[in-house]
Amino acid sequence: MNLEKRNKVFIDRDKLYNLLDRKAPQENELDEILNKALKLKGLSLTDVAALLCTEDEKQIEKIMQTAHTVKEEIYGKRLVLFAPIYTGNVCCNNCTYCSFRKDNHQLKRKILTMDEIADETRALLRQGHKRVLLICGENHKNDTSYMCEAIRTVYGVKERGGKDYIRRINIELAPMEVEDFRRLHEQKIGTYVCFQETYDPVEYKRFHPAGTPKADYEYRLTVMDRAQEGGINDVGIGALLGLTDYRFEVMAMIEHANHLEECFGCGPHTVSIPRLEPAQGAPDAQNVPCPVNDGDFKKLTAVIRIALPYTGMILSTRENSAMRNVLINYGISQISAGSRTNPGAYAEDGKGTGSQFELGDHREMEEVINSFIDEGYVPSFCTGCYRKGRVGGDFMDLAKPGLIKQYCLPNALFTFKEYLEDFAGEDTKRKGTALIKRMLEEYDQRQLIPKIEKNLVEIENGQRDIYF
Ligand code: SAM
Ligand code: SF4
Numbered sequence: 001m002n003l004e005k006r007n008k009v010f011i012d013r014d015k016l017y018n019l020l021d022r023k024a025p026q027e028n029e030l031d032e033i034l035n036k037a038l039k040l041k042g043l044s045l046t047d048v049a050a051l052l053c054t055e056d057e058k059q060i061e062k063i064m065q066t067a068h069t070v071k072e073e074i075y076g077k078r079l080v081l082f083a084p085i086y087t088g089n090v091c092c093n094n095c096t097y098c099s100f101r102k103d104n105h106q107l108k109r110k111i112l113t114m115d116e117i118a119d120e121t122r123a124l125l126r127q128g129h130k131r132v133l134l135i136c137g138e139n140h141k142n143d144t145s146y147m148c149e150a151i152r153t154v155y156g157v158k159e160r161g162g163k164d165y166i167r168r169i170n171i172e173l174a175p176m177e178v179e180d181f182r183r184l185h186e187q188k189i190g191t192y193v194c195f196q197e198t199y200d201p202v203e204y205k206r207f208h209p210a211g212t213p214k215a216d217y218e219y220r221l222t223v224m225d226r227a228q229e230g231g232i233n234d235v236g237i238g239a240l241l242g243l244t245d246y247r248f249e250v251m252a253m254i255e256h257a258n259h260l261e262e263c264f265g266c267g268p269h270t271v272s273i274p275r276l277e278p279a280q281g282a283p284d285a286q287n288v289p290c291p292v293n294d295g296d297f298k299k300l301t302a303v304i305r306i307a308l309p310y311t312g313m314i315l316s317t318r319e320n321s322a323m324r325n326v327l328i329n330y331g332i333s334q335i336s337a338g339s340r341t342n343p344g345a346y347a348e349d350g351k352g353t354g355s356q357f358e359l360g361d362h363r364e365m366e367e368v369i370n371s372f373i374d375e376g377y378v379p380s381f382c383t384g385c386y387r388k389g390r391v392g393g394d395f396m397d398l399a400k401p402g403l404i405k406q407y408c409l410p411n412a413l414f415t416f417k418e419y420l421e422d423f424a425g426e427d428t429k430r431k432g433t434a435l436i437k438r439m440l441e442e443y444d445q446r447q448l449i450p451k452i453e454k455n456l457v458e459i460e461n462g463q464r465d466i467y468f
Contacts, residue, residue: 002262006229007222010259011199016251019049030059034066037306040073040400048254051303052247060299067302067330070309074399077439078378078412080312080334081369082131082170085120086343087112087150089354091137093174093214095197096207097240097276097284099356100137104281107354110343111136114153121157123346125164127338127365128423130381130415132166133193136343138174138213144183147173151187163464164422167383170236174213175223181230190386191269192227193236196220198243199252207243207284224260224268233392234269235260236314241297242276242288250300254307266393270312270334271304273297277318279357294323298330305331310399320360321368325375338365366428369419373431378439380412381419384467406445407468410452413439414466417459 025033033047043051051063088111091100099107112120124132134150151169158165171184172193181192197220198204204217214220224235237256239249257267275292279285292300304313315324315332317339324335340346342355361368369379384407385395398407413436420432436456440449455466 005259006225006263009218009221011201011221011252011255013201016045016248016255019045019251020053020245020247022049022053024054024056024059025050027059030054030062034062034306037066037070037309040070040309042309043254043307045251045254045258048251048303048307049247051306052250052300060295060302063299063306064302064330067305070306071329071331071333074309075333076409077376078380078409079328079332079372080131080380080382080412081129081337081365082133082334083124083127083129083336083339083346083365084133084135084172084316084341085117085124085154086135086341086345086356087117087147088136088139088343089356090139092139093137093212094209095214095282096209097243097279097282099279099282099285099354101282102212104354106281108352110353111139112343114149116344116347117150117153118157119347120344121154121166122159124338125157125159125166126423128381128419129338129365130166131168131170131190131383133170133172133336135172144176144180147171148183148187151184151189155188160422167381167465168386172236175220176226178226178230181227181232185231189232190383191234191236192224192232193238193270193272194220194223195238195240195272195274196252196256197240199239199249199256200244203244224256225263228260228264233266234386234395236270236272236312237268238272238274238314240274240276241292241300242290243284244290246290246292246296246300250303253304257308257311264393266396267308268311269392269395270314271308272314272316273301273304274316274318277357277360280354282357285357297323298326301327301331310396317359317361318357321363321371324361325371328372328375328377335368337368338363366423366425369424370428370431373428373435376435378409378412378416378435379419380408381415382408382411382467384408384411387467406448409439409443409445410448410455411467413452414455414459417456418464421459 094101168190170191208214261267312333314334316336342353420429
């Protein structure tokens with residue numbers, strides 16, 4: 001482990017742009033890189049640059065097929081579902097792409113009370129959610145004490161006589177100090193998520209005006225180092241795609257993963273790939289500086305999948321249902337469902353509050369679940385690893401030799417079965433039950449089948465929250 005590199009700037013802008021200053025790979029170079037990718041050990045920055053520099057449809061198709069194989073090998077046919085709870089839209093920053101920016105005087109602002117956060121939680125539990133992401137603008141009222149109380153509030157909500165409760169809370173908050181992370185860690189958060197927006201230090205200044213806390217590129221870049229020091233093992237990185245050259249941002253995310261691996265022995269738990277969406281009162285969201293077209297978006301998803309094979313990839317409801325259904329085949333392992341981006345949206349329809357950006361997928365949770373079943377994917381609400389302490393480096397040690405498969409599919413099936421029993425309509429239940437049967441028939445860990453079947457029967461008989 002290299003502790004000297006902690007809290008230091010690890011992005012060399014010129015190095016990354018220079019690596020991208022090249023021609024598309026020849027066929028033999030491409031094949032060599034993709035064969036390497038199939039060994040599931042990731043790729044170097046030079047390899048990633050080569051893949052990102054191709055525009056050739058046949059080459060892109062080969063990259064996507066490789067990503068599909070890697071995804072199937074490591075994650076199989078399961079997809080983890082979650083929903084965000086926006087606790088507030090007040091913000092002291094002025095990011096040029098976001099509706100929550102402080103100069104957007106048209107936005108109706110609100111910070112939820114603890115009672116309102118409990119109402120939001122109940123509304124999500126009634127849809128069948130078990131995992132939430134707490135998220136908000138940056139402001140002094142959304143400080144660590146407020147967030148700690150919010151976390152306790154969400155975990156404290158019990159529905160249907162204590163049967164339903166949120167089992168994992170991830171948080172997406174502005175960068176903070178090590179001591180704040182310690183306090184959040186004590187509240188048992190899962191992953192800490194924060195997007196760098198752009199890793200390009202020059203461009204960063206354009207989008208994050210001076211005088212706001214967010215203007216400090218370096219403080220944001222090193223936030224995951226502080227999170228790790230504060231005891232948070234699972235961290236989630238991301239770049240807001242559309243601000244600069246997407247190829248640079250992908251290279252930088254790989255570099256960020258390398259930095260974390262080098263300093264802490266474990267890369268990020270997740271990578272997110274938010275694409276800039278239209279947002280009211282946000283000039284750079286109305287006139288996207290470097291739009292990422294659908295073809296490039298699919299390619300970059302596939303490249304990240306094969307470059308960081310063990311890192312979860314998150315896609316939000318920024319994307320429409322067609323894009324989401326495609327990308328689950330090429331890399332995405334976690335997806336939000338039934339999301340709203342304004343405070344109070346689930347319990348109160350967010351009456352009187354403004355959203356952060358326009359959604360691409362407006363479907364309710366059951367509709368989303370139905371479409372994933374139709375694609376042959378098992379919707380999972382699993383929180384097993386985190387609750388068994390399989391986090392950070394321990395998780396990666398298990399994931400790398402493929403052992404995670406022994407836990408993930410059974411746990412996914414248990415939580416999916418719970419969903420079908422408790423929340424699904426007749427048609428979804430029938431299709432879902434057939435999918436579980438098919439998954440068990442195809443499952444290669446045959447020695448586990450009797451135990452899994454026994455647990456599924458127990459769930460049918462009313463037992464809940466079973467996991468390996
Ligand atoms: N305020 C905190 C921060 O900036 O770190 C918490 C996260 S903010 C509510 C969530 C993320 O939304 C931002 O990091 C940004 O990447 C993304 N975002 C902002 N405006 C967006 C837009 N117009 N379209 C898509 N994503 C956007
Ligand atoms: Fe505030 Fe975050 Fe939006 Fe920037 S992206 S204006 S910090 S909520």
